[in-house]
Amino acid sequence: MTAPARGFPESEYRARLQRAQRGMAAVGCDALLLTTEADILYFTGFLTRFWESPTRPWFLILPAAGDPVAVIPAIGAALMARGWIADIRTWPAPQPEDDGVSLLADTLTELLGPRARVGLPMGLETQLRMPLTDWARLQALCGLRFDGDSGLVAGLRAVKSEAEIAAIRATCAVAGRAFARVTEIARAGVPLDQVFRDFQRLCLEEGADWVPYLAGAAAPGGYEDVISPATTEPLRPGDVLMLDTGLRRDGYFCDFDRNYAVGPPSPAVREAHAALVAAVEEVAAALRPGQTAAQLHGALRAALSPHGEPGGGRLGHGLGLQLTEGLSLIPEDRTVLEAGMVITLEPGIVLGPGRMLVHEENVVLRETGAEFLSPPAARDIPVLEG
Amino acid sequence: MTAPARGFPESEYRARLQRAQRGMAAVGCDALLLTTEADILYFTGFLTRFWESPTRPWFLILPAAGDPVAVIPAIGAALMARGWIADIRTWPAPQPEDDGVSLLADTLTELLGPRARVGLPMGLETQLRMPLTDWARLQALCGLRFDGDSGLVAGLRAVKSEAEIAAIRATCAVAGRAFARVTEIARAGVPLDQVFRDFQRLCLEEGADWVPYLAGAAAPGGYEDVISPATTEPLRPGDVLMLDTGLRRDGYFCDFDRNYAVGPPSPAVREAHAALVAAVEEVAAALRPGQTAAQLHGALRAALSPHGEPGGGRLGHGLGLQLTEGLSLIPEDRTVLEAGMVITLEPGIVLGPGRMLVHEENVVLRETGAEFLSPPAARDIPVLEG
Structure with missing residues (x-):
């Protein structure tokens, strides 16, 4: 390392x-x-x-x-x-x-x-x-x-120096390596709180100084909320497991999540995941300085609307020395985006009552567009042993 | 478990x-x-x-x-x-x-x-x-x-219910089990930041929900400050390693530390450690409701004064849903101690310029005296492979 x-x-x-x-x-x-x-x-x-x-x-x-x-x-x-x-x-x-x-x-x-x-x-x-x-x-x-x-x-x-961007990239890389190892710790039968503990251990092994934030959920075909602590319920085939971490390295946070299917995913889950990843790719590719936070929010909603009801609330925010800071991707935030801003893109799709998928990446805005700081997720939802 | x-x-x-x-x-x-x-x-x-x-x-x-x-x-x-x-x-x-x-x-x-x-x-x-x-x-x-x-x-x-006391005791037990395993992760040659990461992993393995606080130090014959992040310096024979954790379980914190000698300790380190543990035992045994925080501060200083200059500042504080809360063991705090209060006892001894040892335990005050919530340290400083 x-x-x-x-x-x-x-x-x-x-x-x-x-x-x-x-x-x-x-x-x-x-x-x-x-x-x-x-x-x-x-x-x-x-x-x-x-x-x-x-x-x-x-x-x-x-x-x-x-x-x-x-x-x-x-x-x-x-x-x-x-x-x-x-x-x-x-x-x-x-x-x-x-x-x-x-x-x-x-x-x-x-x-x-x-x-x-x-x-x-x-x-x-x-x-x-x-x-x-x-x-x-x-x-x-x-x-x-x-x-x-x-x-x-x-x-x-809000506007990061190159040194800060490098620091946040290093933090994101730690979380990326931990997410890549979730297959080691999560499968059907493992209690969710055990997954949470083991995931924090992976973050530390991969270079986190500490893990101030970890949220997530596991539920059949999508989850209801994204801020609750882990239950002792074991993962079950058909669950979607989501882990969302804000770990720190040298003071700087990352803030992104990953979704996993426990056993083969349903078509609805598979399509929602692919649509979320595609929407983030598409919107990131079109992102430019001069757009507003509200416009970015609108672009994320528009990219998702063919695939279902976009998750409510804020669809991203600033990131740096805080887990969340600065602008909000909401219709009311008219902040003008500038090169050097580090932003989370965090759209969701509602699949049914109490069933949602949320996908999140971290990007830095350059003069020429967005550069991913989190190692971008693949469209195919990763599958854990069911 | x-x-x-x-x-x-x-x-x-x-x-x-x-x-x-x-x-x-x-x-x-x-x-x-x-x-x-x-x-x-x-x-x-x-x-x-x-x-x-x-x-x-x-x-x-x-x-x-x-x-x-x-x-x-x-x-x-x-x-x-x-x-x-x-x-x-x-x-x-x-x-x-x-x-x-x-x-x-x-x-x-x-x-x-x-x-x-x-x-x-x-x-x-x-x-x-x-x-x-x-x-x-x-x-x-x-x-x-x-x-x-x-x-x-x-x-x-500040005054805890029996249910809260049980929760804090459970949190302290997690940290106690992690401290008992420090010999697995720390010895001469291991960088301090690696010890910090591994210790957090031990806390998680032993049942912490998360580890909001870890501080510590390692330096020859005692350390200078207790709030700095870990350096990449390897442990060396003659160092005193101190780890101080505030982990959380079910919302409640513990807050206590343990000291370790890297290789055989000097007589000064050995005696200081024994004196600190003895002072906490002695003061805890005499603690009663009705005494003030200032009196408890004075008792800790008095118990240590035959052994050298007591560490300055606050010698303990309240504990519960925060790492630190409520009363301070300082001369100026005239809070009257009540049964049900959970308190840290945290005396230090200064061994020389920039060389200090701090020892900390967590107790709950009962009508009849103090009951340890942290598994009390032995007087002999534990020795890591030098």
Whole structure:
């Protein structure tokens, strides 16, 4: 297994900072304040599973000019110092009376003066990762104006650099190798929860750092929902097994699924699978910068409509340092697609009440069209021992 | 492997609701509004890895009288309906213009009338899992008064039922079996990132549903920090390897670590390990309801001080549906310990600059003292092939 290099040179982070600073000038803010794992990782390279602990807040300040400043719990200082961030200020979190709030307020005021405008991600899909009480206290402590970032950070993160694309491709390759080995672990009689455990083991064996997301289902001729945990029910001949994984390698996610027939598939299942794969191939081939997310959604529906009722809801989304991020393939999302965006294409076909097939691939949009990052599925649904 | 039963009967959730409703009467609020995975899981049993996607907000309303109402994305309706919640209202998320906000506002007003007071977790360690823009819009749309919950939800979750204690014990047992097999995967020459992957595989083989958290380190005579990802450096004779896992089974976390010597340990490492294990045994034996978190912190420091400088920072925390939750073993936390609280005891000893050992166990506090949920470590540090 030839594993691609890990991490990025400082120049990658400086380029991200420069884009952010150009954006800040355009939207008129004096700094960005970031609090979430993905936003902080994007600008610093601070990669740790410690975000699983919700106890402590973490802050990164990107000033409109100059280098970022990290205001973080002391427990993270050694790891942050291994990266390119030089100005790291810490407090011994958690501190019930003042959990970094006054340190953050002082740092913001020192860097920006008393009248600055600070932008935060506040729109769709964002969260503020600090207690609301502390958020109110921060605003009271410093007279700064806090406001939305006009989607700046999400917009920057949506368009990937070549280094990021290579990282996501490497992640997708790990999942591709694991999916190719599902015949080793799944056949009629194996309980679904055992398949889930073994599939995660395959992901690790093939190079995943960890497996934050695995969903799936197995049911006769199609499944009802795609977010439930595994039951202990054994696979049965006639089931369609679907596994959908978002594993991480070097911080980046993949997010795609594969379907398997347990024993010979019915004609309906076979045709639905072929139609889904064909629709993704067809739509990917026609994809170009300048189209909108809504148009891409429409193209996926149109490609599937000869084959049955397209699955409802969103038919894909952005992908990167989060399992899902950025644009949504829905009629209401008018985001204009740009070269460098990494997108999941995730159409479904409803075969009957509570019986659906969903197929998903990951692509990067180039000037000339879509390039698959996930190793594309074959039209024939793979068959497990029935 | 005899796996304990999964899930809880409706009576468990009704008991949790009743405690919440008694608490609401005491703090004077007409409903609780919950948005995070752990809070919603606690009251509904809605267990899914789909929280890994930050795209969609999820809402649960607990009225001061009557049953809970879930206001959730349509993609979660089928799974939520399998549990005990009867009133489930959905919208086709994500919707850029109105992502559940008006549905939530209408539902709150319908349930509570126009002048109610709604409590949300807003204190230490909490987050509001919805965009700030939507939070402002919600407050503008309905004239309700939103306020902190006075720590009510965290307080309820901190004291576990017998069913929860059994679930956490089962999770700890999975990790215990995986730790007992570390000799199979770790010896001098094996790269640390390979040890991390293989250890996660062992956790899955032993019954973990998934492994959200694994941290650790390996370094000569002790390690510097405990939150970094694994390097590709091979284990070397003289290293101390530490693995710290928070795996999940049926929704509940464990959080404990184990240390291993690569080849024969130095006397300093051997003594530090024995002292840490002895300190946890000694402090656990003396633990009683009515003591405070600060006193427990002090007891751990006192037990270790004859053996060297105790590791700084927090020496343990609450545990349950989150890797870390509730109280902190720090001098500033005056939380009074109660029977039913599940706590990690996590002392460290500093052996030199950048050289530390940390040992962690999970216990439940009973009226008569602490009961170990993690299979307690032996004082002798286990030795891997050097």
